[in-house]
Amino acid sequence: MSAPSRPRVLTVAGTDPTGGAGVQADLKSFAAHGAYGMAVVTALVAQNTHGVRSSVVPDVAFLRAQLDAVSDDVTVDAMKIGMLATADVARTVRAWLAEHRPPHVVLDPVMVATSGDRLLDADAVAAVRDLLPLADVVTPNLPELAVLADEPRAATWQEALAQAGRLARTTGVAVLVKGGHLGGDASPDALVDATSVVELPGARVATTSTHGTGCSLSAALAALRPRRPDWARAARDAKRWLGGAIAAGAALQVGSGHGPVDHLHHLPTLGLPSFTDDVAPALADACRDSLASPLVAALADGTLPFAPFAEQLHQDALYLTAYSRVLARAAQLAPTGEAQEFFARGAHSCLAVERGLHESYLARAAVRPSTPASAVTTAYVDHLAAVSAHGSYAEVVAAVLPCYWLYAEVGTRLLALADAVPGHPYRDWVATYGSAPFTDHAAHACRLADDAASHVDPATRARMTAAFVTSCRHEVAFFGQVAVAAGGPGGAPAGADVREADALAVG
Numbered sequence: 280m281s282a283p284s285r286p287r288v289l290t291v292a293g294t295d296p297t298g299g300a301g302v303q304a305d306l307k308s309f310a311a312h313g314a315y316g317m318a319v320v321t322a323l324v325a326q327n328t329h330g331v332r333s334s335v336v337p338d339v340a341f342l343r344a345q346l347d348a349v350s351d352d353v354t355v356d357a358m359k360i361g362m363l364a365t366a367d368v369a370r371t372v373r374a375w376l377a378e379h380r381p382p383h384v385v386l387d388p389v390m391v392a393t394s395g396d397r398l399l400d401a402d403a404v405a406a407v408r409d410l411l412p413l414a415d416v417v418t419p420n421l422p423e424l425a426v427l428a429d430e431p432r433a434a435t436w437q438e439a440l441a442q443a444g445r446l447a448r449t450t451g452v453a454v455l456v457k458g459g460h461l462g463g464d465a466s467p468d469a470l471v472d473a474t475s476v477v478e479l480p481g482a483r484v485a486t487t488s489t490h491g492t493g494c495s496l497s498a499a500l501a502a503l504r505p506r507r508p509d510w511a512r513a514a515r516d517a518k519r520w521l522g523g524a525i526a527a528g529a530a531l532q533v534g535s536g537h538g539p540v541d542h543l544h545h546l547p548t549l550g551l552p553s554f555t556d557d558v559a560p561a562l563a564d565a566c567r568d569s570l571a572s573p574l575v576a577a578l579a580d581g582t583l584p585f586a587p588f589a590e591q592l593h594q595d596a597l598y599l600t601a602y603s604r605v606l607a608r609a610a611q612l613a614p615t616g617e618a619q620e621f622f623a624r625g626a627h628s629c630l631a632v633e634r635g636l637h638e639s640y641l642a643r644a645a646v647r648p649s650t651p652a653s654a655v656t657t658a659y660v661d662h663l664a665a666v667s668a669h670g671s672y673a674e675v676v677a678a679v680l681p682c683y684w685l686y687a688e689v690g691t692r693l694l695a696l697a698d699a700v701p702g703h704p705y706r707d708w709v710a711t712y713g714s715a716p717f718t719d720h721a722a723h724a725c726r727l728a729d730d731a732a733s734h735v736d737p738a739t740r741a742r743m744t745a746a747f748v749t750s751c752r753h754e755v756a757f758f759g760q761v762a763v764a765a766g767g768p769g770g771a772p773a774g775a776d777v778r779e780a781d782a783l784a785v786g
């Protein structure tokens with residue numbers, strides 16, 4: 280038979296109705312790591328982010344019935360054991376393990392929650408110790424390590440490593456000792472066996488969202504092990520994932536005590552509104568503000584004198600040269616041939632339009648080619664360059680999108696206004712942006728941004744939004760940068776002829 284598409288991983292643990300610890304956290308950890316999750320419940324715990332209120336431990340015959348229901352039917356590739364509550368529960372799990380031990384077993388020796396509430400009877404410690412030889416890895420925090428080793432609590436990380444080494448040598452089980460309870464800037468862990476120590480350094484995240492970190496780490500370890508060559512590599516990857524989950528926890532806004540971690544922080548979210556639906560209000564604001572600028576208002580009614588128009592086009596030409604490079608970067612990062620071609624064509628079109636502006640309008644204007652980029656143009660270009668240098672494909676696409684989408688929106692409105700003015704002097708230029716093919720290119724760019732957003736994690740999506748909104752602000756400033764003297768009839772000088780629409784694929 281072929282291999283299963285996902286590791287089948289079982290947790291045997293207590294519950295947390297607020298979803299941060301216990302079985303609920305374990306199942307999220309399993310899903311986060313692409314495992315098929317199963318759960319046998321040892322104890323029903325009424326708890327939240329402030330602590331444990333009460334718990335009920337079902338009869339151990341029922342616990343055994345749950346365990347047998349799994350092993351009678353399903354192959355278990357890996358298993359994590361969490362809260363055991365009582366000595367009877369620990370002994371029942373041990374008896375089942377003796378018969379049905381999966382290839383990989385992680386034991387999280389849950390004793391006391393961060394809130395200080397006991398999750399294991401004092402007389403059950405010996406029964407948990409008896410389980411150690413049936414586990415591959417045990418994952419104690421510092422107080423739990425001391426209890427298992429029957430020694431005083433380690434005061435330093437070095438003492439903890441030595442204590443873990445002694446426990447590993449006496450029990451034969453590897454010890455993933457956790458440094459979450461240490462003070463300081465670091466939160467190191469280490470995988471210690473009888474002969475070696477693999478340190479897993481980690482920065483401490485300044486947060487109160489640490490409820491269920493131990494549960495989530497041990498579950499991740501079990502889920503990863505079937506797809507990793509050894510425990511050290513599984514532990515390294517589990518810890519790296521947990522660091523991101525802890526950092527993203529506060530944004531969940533779950534509870535007013537010690538909140539949970541975000542187990543799915545690294546995954547895209549199904550069912551979100553599309554990116555363009557999400558940022559449409561920002562685009563609408565930018566469109567309204569752009570139309571209100573003196574330059575665009577005078578462009579709309581045809582009263583814009585030629586000099587400020589040419590000055591604006593000159594800045595546009597400088598901008599397009601830089602924008603072309605950013606589109607080329609989007610083409611370089613593009614995940615599909617279609618997207619690569621779209622942005623590569625856009626990069627080329629920018630240069631063609633820039634050249635066209637110089638050969639037509641600007642050749643006849645008083646603006647000298649050496650006039651430098653304005654502060655406004657420079658700021659916009661710097662923003663795009665920064666996203667292009669440091670951002671992912673999705674962020675680059677979000678940053679370049681307003682130049683397509685806003686120009687299409689403003690252009691469409693301007694064209695309707697220009698059409699109401701007989702002999703409008705800038706109608707051809709306005710029509711470039713207010714009609715196809717430019718509006719089609721803008722719709723295509725929106726579609727590519729939505730595609731990109733559907734594959735990113737929440738943090739990247741937030742950066743996409745920030746990049747988009749910042750570009751919108753620069754667009755508004757760009758329209759507002761040229762002073763417009765009131766009055767003056769507009770009009771391009773005779774012979775000016777810019778046929779941008781054919782070549783143009785960008786704003």
Ligand SMILES: Nc1ncnc2c1ncn2[C@@H]1O[C@H](COP(=O)(O)OP(=O)(O)O)[C@@H](O)[C@H]1O
Pocket residue numbers: 393419420421457458459460466467468481482483484485486489491492493494496518521522525
């Ligand atoms: N503030 C934090 N920042 C980063 N990692 C943390 C933080 N607190 C705990 N951890 C990590 O979470 C995991 C659980 O640690 P710990 O708190 O020691 O165990 P437990 O949750 O069982 O009490 C470990 O990998 C630890 O390094």
Ligand SMILES: Cc1ncc(COP(=O)(O)OP(=O)(O)O)c(N)n1
Pocket residue numbers: 292293294295300301302324326361362389391392393394398489490491492493494495537
């Ligand atoms: C049902 C249940 N099991 C374990 C714990 C303890 O979780 P842990 O990951 O050690 O983190 P804290 O909750 O102590 O912060 C629990 N609370 N509930």
